[in-house]
Amino acid sequence: MENKIKIAVVNFKTVWGNKEKNLKSICEYCQKAGEQKTNLIVFPETALTGYDNDKEHQKSEKMHLKLAETIPGKSTEIVSEYAKKYGMYVVFGMAEKSDDKIYNSAAIIYPDGKCTSYRKLHLPFDEKEWAETGEKPELIDSEFGKIGITICYDTYCFPELIRYYRAKGARLILNVTACPDVPCTMGAAKLTLPAYAYTNYVFIASANLCGKEIRSNFTGGSCIIGPDKSKGGYFVYAGKMFGDKDSEKDDLIIGEIDLSLADKYTDIPIFSGDWNPVLYKKLYSEFE
Numbered sequence: 001m002e003n004k005i006k007i008a009v010v011n012f013k014t015v016w017g018n019k020e021k022n023l024k025s026i027c028e029y030c031q032k033a034g035e036q037k038t039n040l041i042v043f044p045e046t047a048l049t050g051y052d053n054d055k056e057h058q059k060s061e062k063m064h065l066k067l068a069e070t071i072p073g074k075s076t077e078i079v080s081e082y083a084k085k086y087g088m089y090v091v092f093g094m095a096e097k098s099d100d101k102i103y104n105s106a107a108i109i110y111p112d113g114k115c116t117s118y119r120k121l122h123l124p125f126d127e128k129e130w131a132e133t134g135e136k137p138e139l140i141d142s143e144f145g146k147i148g149i150t151i152c153y154d155t156y157c158f159p160e161l162i163r164y165y166r167a168k169g170a171r172l173i174l175n176v177t178a179c180p181d182v183p184c185t186m187g188a189a190k191l192t193l194p195a196y197a198y199t200n201y202v203f204i205a206s207a208n209l210c211g212k213e214i215r216s217n218f219t220g221g222s223c224i225i226g227p228d229k230s231k232g233g234y235f236v237y238a239g240k241m242f243g244d245k246d247s248e249k250d251d252l253i254i255g256e257i258d259l260s261l262a263d264k265y266t267d268i269p270i271f272s273g274d275w276n277p278v279l280y281k282k283l284y285s286e287f288e
Contacts, residue, residue, distance in 0.1 A: 003260040005144045005172070008033040008041040009239060011220040013211040013250040016050035017063045023048060023075050026092055027082060032252055034086025039144070042207040043092035044222075045120075045152050045178035046104065048075060052214040053126045064130040068097035071107050072115040080113040087111045089142065093151065093176045095131070104131040106149050106176045108140060118149040122158055137164060144259060146170040152177040155206075156188035159196065166200045167271055171262035175206035179242065180216040189221070189242050197225045197234040201262050201270075210248050220248040224255045227262060 010029050015021040026043060033041040045051060049067045059065065069075055075094065083090045088111055096105035096117055103119040104127055110116075119134025120127075140147040148165030155162065155175045165173055173196075179189050197204050203226035210220035223239030238255025240247035 006256045008038045009207040009222040011210045011251045014050040016213045030082035040089040044209045045093035048094035051178040064095040068095035071117040083109045101132045120151040124153040148173045171259040194234045
């Protein structure tokens with residue numbers, strides 16, 4: 001299993017409702033990352049279409065439903081050509097169509113062109129007006145080990161999912177997010193990413209939208225964070241955290257990390273004896 005991985009995260013500015021322009025930008029970033037021999041590139045939530053819900057339309061007429069695609073589908077097939085050309089993993093957010101349902105999904109494209117998806121498990125606010133809830137976590141099996149996928153609200157408000165991925169052996173989590181400049185989301189994002197990176201001894205590569213859509217103003221802050229060598233905190237290996245100076249500019253951010261640090265730099269045996277899923281299952285059964 002390889003430990004050194006070169007990751008790109010994108011502060012991505014969408015043209016709301018314009019799938020063609022957004023796809024063109026995705027491909028351009030893939031080319032730039034590939035030319036720099038990047039192993040993995042991560043784009044934000046709903047990068048293909050834009051995020052904001054068009055509240056004035058009924059469900060059948062909403063933008064996300066009209067622009068949704070299957071995975072694999074037309075857009076993923078185009079992006080997969082870049083994944084194959086440069087031998088890299090590509091993950092980007094989009095509205096996924098499956099039978100008669102629409103999901104807020106992350107398309108996952110492997111270096112050989114294989115394509116799968118992760119469907120967001122937790123839908124906040126008005127996302128429920130256009131998307132269905134996903135049903136299972138998704139792990140990428142790679143030469144760098146297992147890699148977990150979360151989308152925004154999944155990450156900031158449901159630590160169970162991060163812990164699940166880490167317990168399954170993932171040393172890297174990809175946070176595909178659309179975090180706007182409002183206190184509840186910004187506050188959660190600023191607090192949880194460092195906390196999860198430290199308490200789970202895991203790297204998190206987070207890619208956020210930036211700029212203005214219909215109503216939302218997105219803050220960027222795409223970064224790669226993980227445990228530090230002091231065993232006492234976290235470190236930002238690339239990019240800038242939410243709210244930092246110049247964190248809102250659209251940009252391709254590339255960093256190289258050593259995933260072995262996720263196992264080396266801790267003295268707390270959380271996953272080698274102290275973690276107790278049998279007990280937690282019993283406690284959670286009270287809510288069934």
